[in-house]
Amino acid sequence: MSTTHPEPSDPRSLHERIAADLRDDIMSGDLAPGSNLPSTAQLKERFSASNATIQKALQLLKDEQLVVGRAGAAVTVREHRQRTIRPASHMAPVAPGKPYRWLTEATRLGTAAHSTLLDVTETRPPADVTAALGLDDTETAVLRHQILYIDSEPVELVKSYYPLFIARDTPLMAKRKIRGGTPTLLSELGHPPRLSVDRVSARVPTQEQHRALNLPSDLPVLRTLRVVYSDDERPVEATVMVKAGHLYEVQYEFGAG
Incomplete structure (x- = not known):
């Protein structure tokens, strides 16, 4: 039956x-x-x-x-509310004196973008970042915490973590912006980005995310854990990026073969 x-x-x-x-x-x-x-x-x-x-x-x-x-x-x-993010376009270093690629991309789309560095500190990362960087549970990393704005609106909360063996005694530990962005600096330090791997999930925003992004309700956010690898598949950066899920889509580009 x-x-x-x-x-x-x-x-x-x-x-x-x-x-x-x-x-x-x-x-x-x-x-x-x-x-x-x-x-x-x-x-x-x-x-x-x-x-x-x-x-x-x-x-x-x-x-x-x-x-x-x-x-x-x-x-x-509303005009310009839906934005497509192309992660691959932000990975490569820039020429000396040039702005970070995220800023260049925003300008190309006809918007004004800037970032605010909220904090730089040594801390124990969350468990998924610890695993991604190959750290043990007691190790700390350098956290660079910032928020990105487009046309004066907060659009993305960014927390980037760096192993101490890379960050110690470098501009990564200074509480000031890095000209050209971290891909350029990592290359200068001998850790050129070779591969970036993203893990994207939709989540209910935390209290911090809700406040920082000025979200109107409990609509989900897009959370991306991006791990950047250098030579010998060595992880050199892990970044947690959170943006409003109802305003953004993420575009990934793949070659054949």
């Missing part, structure tokens, strides 16, 4: 489900930056919802800064 399994239900409230569907339309490009959302009447028909429920869904998207608009006027998808 066959068994019929009930269809799983979505426990979220209706306005949260409507916001989720519209958010997906925005992130996939079906609702492009600068375009208007369907009218309230069209949304009421599409989702079989009341005017109040539609307005609550739209307010969620406004709070997330995905759309702009006011009551009684068209609601528009």
Whole structure:
């Protein structure tokens, strides 16, 4: 005898489900930056919802800064809210005197970017970073903690860890920015980046992440653990990067073979 399994239900409230569907339309490009959302009447028909429920869904998207608009006027998808991150473009060292590639890439896309160095300290890394760097449970590493901004908005929380045998008595331990970025400095120190491996997961934001990134709700963040290897597959850097999951996608590029 066959068994019929009930269809799983979505426990979220209706306005949260409507916001989720519209958010997906925005992130996939079906609702492009600068375009208007369907009218309230069209949304009421599409989702079989009341005017109040539609307005609550739209307010969620406004709070997330995905759309702009006011009551009684068209609601528009905000320009430049969805960004594609290309990790491979940030790995290589830059020429002397040139800015870090992340800043160059942001400028190329027509945005103003800068970073703020929050702290530089010697600390015991989290367990996954400890394992990635090949440290034992008692070893410490140098942490460089910063936050990245685009157009004055916080977009990414970055914690980079370096083994002491690499960082000791170098600019990595100084509480100031590194001109050209750490890929350039690591190359100058004899540890040129050869391979970068990313582990990406979606997580509920921690309290620190929620505050630092000024997140509107408990939407997931994208957490990337990036391990950079030098010659002989030696790990020289492990970085934990956290960004708002509803505003970003990560693009990876692979060659054939």
